[in-house]
Amino acid sequence: MTETSPRSRRLRVRYLTAGLGLMLSGAAVLSIAPTDALAASAPGPNEPLKLKALNISGNKQVSTAEIMGVVPFHVGDMVTQTQIDQGLGAVEDLYKSKNIGSSFGGGLKFIGKNVEVNWVISEQASVAPVVDGVVFSGNSKISTDALTAVTKLRPGSPVSNEAVQADQKAISDLYKSKQISASVGMTPSSPVPNHFVVTWNIVEK
Template sequence: MRTTRHILARSALAVAIASGGIVALAAPQTAVFAAAPPSPTTPLKLKSLTITGNQQVSTADILAAVPFHEGDTVTRNQIDAGAQDVMAVYQKKNVGLKFGEKLKFLGNAVQVQWIIEEQAPQAAAPAAALVVDQIVFQGNKQISSDALTAATKLRPGSPVDQDAVMADQKAVQAVYQKKNIGVAIQVVPSQPNHDNHVILTYQITEKSGD
């Protein structure tokens, strides 16, 4: 049984918020399986982990950021988190990418292939302090906004940078993982007043649990 998904990490704010250095990232989308896959928490032996297409970021750098290796026991949740770790590596190196993943389940084992298409490095953004003006959660029906707010650290008035946004995005994903609910999350920053204040909108697409 094999499934494929694609993730696009892009500089969505190249014009509106170039000075802030925040890159909007599309979170991993829940794959559509031909048959029921293992649950997100089922232990699976990682039979193979292959990475192709990476040139500007070395395989060693990618693997160093991922907390599992071939032969380890992993879950689908951990594989999802590993994909986020790969995106974080590219984000820190200021390199855009299109990220594809293929999973093949073989009984209690899994083969993982990550396919990377790199984009040209983004121009280094000048240092500028951005401040959170408002945080908005959209599409969350199974988990309240209060619960998601409690799991994150950024608040109105907080200084914000790319790392802080990524950390909170992963924190929101972790809340859904604990509830065994599949989710796709995209954090979209905007500056309606064109000043150093930014609105962070979490666009959440909830999936049915396994």
């Protein structure tokens, strides 16, 4: 007997809607709504069930091991549909933290007091963060033009730890070459997701 929680049903509808463009022209779509009898026989949202299986498919950019690392239950545990929904929410948050767009389908299969969970993940291509602007603050002994000349980050450049570290070293090296003592830090701000303004905070001594 297969039924889905309210959250899982919404995700299932969204997943199926996104996939309609992949169906052959003229193919019939059969929509089946749960009958009153089926809904009445389904476990309640907080009824304990034994997790017999947790199947995850469609994930390529995030490993199954990493996904399972944020799910607060494992096969063999007693869970409720509410806890399963919370686990799915943790997976959604994981994808958001990685700036990877995703949608989730699948559902729950009830077998007596047991439940099988199937999550089907549809991933979007990850979007690399980019620089919207670069600001130098606190520099009075070396001009902004001189600092800009030795750094690489520019509006439109991709942001990475390596690029930030390279620019930080270039700024420090420039101060050393001028025999000026200074500390260099960076503060990022993100007014728009995946877009950053890089502010270099320079304390000259």
